[in-house]
Amino acid sequence: MSxxxxxxxxxxxxxxxxxxxxxxxxxxxxxxGMPEIRLGNVFALPVEITFEPWVKAWSSACTGLNCxxxxxxxxxxVRILVPSVLIxxxxxxxxxxxxxxxxxKGADLFFTILIFGAFIPYxxxxxxxxxxxxxxGLYTKLGGLVMVHTIFGMPILTLLFRNYFTSxxxxxxxxxxxxxxxxxxxxxxxxxxxxxxxxxxxIILQVTGIWNDFLFGVIYTKPDNYxxxxxxxxxxxxxxxxxxxxxxxxATILTGLVPLIVYFISGKLFxxxxxxxxxxx
Amino acid sequence: MASVxxxxxxxxxxxxxxxxxxxxxxxxxxxxxxxxxxxxxxxTLLNCIAGLLDVSAGQIFISGKNVTWEEPKxxxxxxxxxxxxxxxxxxxxxxxxxxxxxAKVPKDEIDTRIKRASEILHIEPLLKRKPAQLSxxxxxxxxxGRAMVRDVDVFLFDEPLSNLDAKLRxxxxxxxxxxxxxxxxxxxxxxTHDQIEALTLADRIAIMKxxxxxxxxxxxxxxxKPVNLFVANFIGSPSINLLHGDMTGxxxxxxxxxxxKVSVKGYDFAEPPVxxxxxxGVRPEHVAYGEAAKKMPFKTKVSVDVVEPxxxxxxxxxxxxxxxxxxxxxxxxxxxxxxxxTIGFDPATTSIFDHASELRL
Numbered sequence: 001m002s003x004x005x006x007x008x009x010x011x012x013x014x015x016x017x018x019x020x021x022x023x024x025x026x027x028x029x030x031x032x033g034m035p036e037i038r039l040g041n042v043f044a045l046p047v048e049i050t051f052e053p054w055v056k057a058w059s060s061a062c063t064g065l066n067c068x069x070x071x072x073x074x075x076x077x078v079r080i081l082v083p084s085v086l087i088x089x090x091x092x093x094x095x096x097x098x099x100x101x102x103x104x105k106g107a108d109l110f111f112t113i114l115i116f117g118a119f120i121p122y123x124x125x126x127x128x129x130x131x132x133x134x135x136x137g138l139y140t141k142l143g144g145l146v147m148v149h150t151i152f153g154m155p156i157l158t159l160l161f162r163n164y165f166t167s168x169x170x171x172x173x174x175x176x177x178x179x180x181x182x183x184x185x186x187x188x189x190x191x192x193x194x195x196x197x198x199x200x201x202x203i204i205l206q207v208t209g210i211w212n213d214f215l216f217g218v219i220y221t222k223p224d225n226y227x228x229x230x231x232x233x234x235x236x237x238x239x240x241x242x243x244x245x246x247x248x249x250x251a252t253i254l255t256g257l258v259p260l261i262v263y264f265i266s267g268k269l270f271x272x273x274x275x276x277x278x279x280x281x
Numbered sequence: 282m283a284s285v286x287x288x289x290x291x292x293x294x295x296x297x298x299x300x301x302x303x304x305x306x307x308x309x310x311x312x313x314x315x316x317x318x319x320x321x322x323x324x325t326l327l328n329c330i331a332g333l334l335d336v337s338a339g340q341i342f343i344s345g346k347n348v349t350w351e352e353p354k355x356x357x358x359x360x361x362x363x364x365x366x367x368x369x370x371x372x373x374x375x376x377x378x379x380x381x382x383x384a385k386v387p388k389d390e391i392d393t394r395i396k397r398a399s400e401i402l403h404i405e406p407l408l409k410r411k412p413a414q415l416s417x418x419x420x421x422x423x424x425x426g427r428a429m430v431r432d433v434d435v436f437l438f439d440e441p442l443s444n445l446d447a448k449l450r451x452x453x454x455x456x457x458x459x460x461x462x463x464x465x466x467x468x469x470x471x472x473t474h475d476q477i478e479a480l481t482l483a484d485r486i487a488i489m490k491x492x493x494x495x496x497x498x499x500x501x502x503x504x505x506k507p508v509n510l511f512v513a514n515f516i517g518s519p520s521i522n523l524l525h526g527d528m529t530g531x532x533x534x535x536x537x538x539x540x541x542k543v544s545v546k547g548y549d550f551a552e553p554p555v556x557x558x559x560x561x562g563v564r565p566e567h568v569a570y571g572e573a574a575k576k577m578p579f580k581t582k583v584s585v586d587v588v589e590p591x592x593x594x595x596x597x598x599x600x601x602x603x604x605x606x607x608x609x610x611x612x613x614x615x616x617x618x619x620x621x622x623t624i625g626f627d628p629a630t631t632s633i634f635d636h637a638s639e640l641r642l
Contacts, residue, residue: 179380180354
């Protein structure tokens with residue numbers, strides 16, 4: 001092993017430790033019982049491994065009024081996530097496709113307004129949206145939150161899809177038109193099969209963004225409908241009784257599991273998608 | 282009956298006029314080449330005919346039907362693109378069938394047409410492959426096949442050979458010519474910036490510049506009787522020699538320039554010549570040298586500046602008057618730099634242009 005290699009691997013090792021240490025602390029703490037934690041030895045491996053904190057975090061930890069753990073929040077989050085991701089990506093991909101390929105009148109103005117939307121701070125819109133949702137009868141409902149996520153995802157997703165579709169050779173689009181395919185025919189038969197990579201990017205972006213959202217969840221829903229992140233906060237910040245570090249750690253890992261899984265699965269797909277796109281067709 | 286006819290076509294992008302009041306009639310079964318340098322509007326014109334661009338004014342008729350505002354699929358056209366534009370996720374067969382499926386053609390009819398087209402284009406063994414597994418030449422054949430199976434009256438080619446290497450380009454050029462002879466009822470409109478392609482393939486060539494057609498004629502006429510200086514300069518490689526001078530009118534017109542006096546009595550004037558500034562154009566291969574030059578109506582002595590052997594022939598650069606003058610001799614020649622040679626040409630083979638209007642006299 002040469003000196004240069006030692007430098008490279010040494011640096012990588014140190015950086016990895018830096019990033020992995022908190023995760024290590026979380027995992028081992030979540031596997032310890034409270035008496036062991038009270039000893040205060042944060043880095044020590046658990047003497048007696050227990051899954052009790054995980055069970056408690058999932059099914060019986062108290063979050064405000066309810067004492068049925070994170071399971072409720074998990075279900076809420078899934079019910080928010082799935083429709084938000086599907087609807088926002090569906091609409092944004094059609095938006096991007098129309099903007100890139102069908103140069104309709106006012107397309108540039110529409111696009112400018114949409115992109116401008118991406119730069120307006122969220123805080124400005126919080127209260128007006130409360131009023132809108134209330135008027136629509138969607139305030140505190142999961143449907144309302146789905147709508148908010150869909151709308152807020154629109155500018156960046158549309159930009160993403162538009163740029164991708166612009167990079168697909170225009171002649172392909174022209175050929176499909178000569179071949180008699182219409183707006184939807186070209187979208188479904190030509191564009192969609194070529195855009196797996198960008199769909200994966202959009203899914204990663206939306207799943208992590210929406211799953212990790214706290215602000216919209218706490219504002220636009222009520223305790224029964226709180227997403228997992230808000231519940232996690234309530235568990236960790238509950239001030240009554242002893243701080244159950246092991247339950248908190250388990251709850252945190254559980255909440256972070258979904259984006260983590262998405263990264264692992266789609267990360268591979270993502271690379272494969274990009275590699276497939278690189279072959280000139 | 283004209284197969285494609287374009288009447289007073291205008292196209293503007295914002296304030297830029299891309300096509301200006303353009304008229305064009307193309308006969309059934311004709312091979313028409315739109316030739317011009319990039320930005321002259323030739324591809325734009327083709328896209329207008331295909332219906333991929335909306336025109337600003339004017340009308341387009343295909344097979345007698347006004348298609349100005351029809352969708353591309355309803356115009357009876359097939360189009361072949363420079364980048365082939367094959368659908369990458371479909372097999373060759375899928376690519377060929379795509380348009381037919383959209384038009385709801387019955388399955389066995391699709392199979393028959395694909396079979397016929399793939400026989401003509403020799404792509405039968407490739408039908409199950411994806412475009413990524415094909416070479417450039419094969420891809421372009423498939424793209425032509427995609428236009429063929431649609432059983433159209435008019436083929437539109439947008440620089441179809443420009444992405445291929447020189448050898449393949451020459452091969453496919455001949456194949457295209459053969460294809461046109463096979464499908465003799467099909468009109469073909471072909472856009473290119475390559476004058477060799479234009480001269481070899483075309484029944485007629487339309488030379489375009491800045492959105493209008495400069496000259497529309499058969500290749501022979503375009504080459505030998507260009508209507509203006511632009512066309513004369515554009516066509517021909519090496520390009521035409523241009524001599525600037527003065528011309529006298531009357532019964533025995535003379536052209537006087539820095540290198541001498543030429544009697545242009547034998548020239549086929551469109552109208553009786555009048556005196557004025559003029560430009561005389563001589564193609565390098567119309568210049569005779571040595572013994573042959575002595576029989577020419579105009580002859581002179583020049584000294585050789587540069588000799589460029591090009592294999593099949595040799596290009597000799599000299600100076601005539603104050604202007605560069607090139608002529609072409611056979612591949613085997615003993616002409617050397619600095620040598621004094623006699624050259625001559627027949628004014629009947631030249632082109633004379635008015636200096637101010639740049640139009641042919």
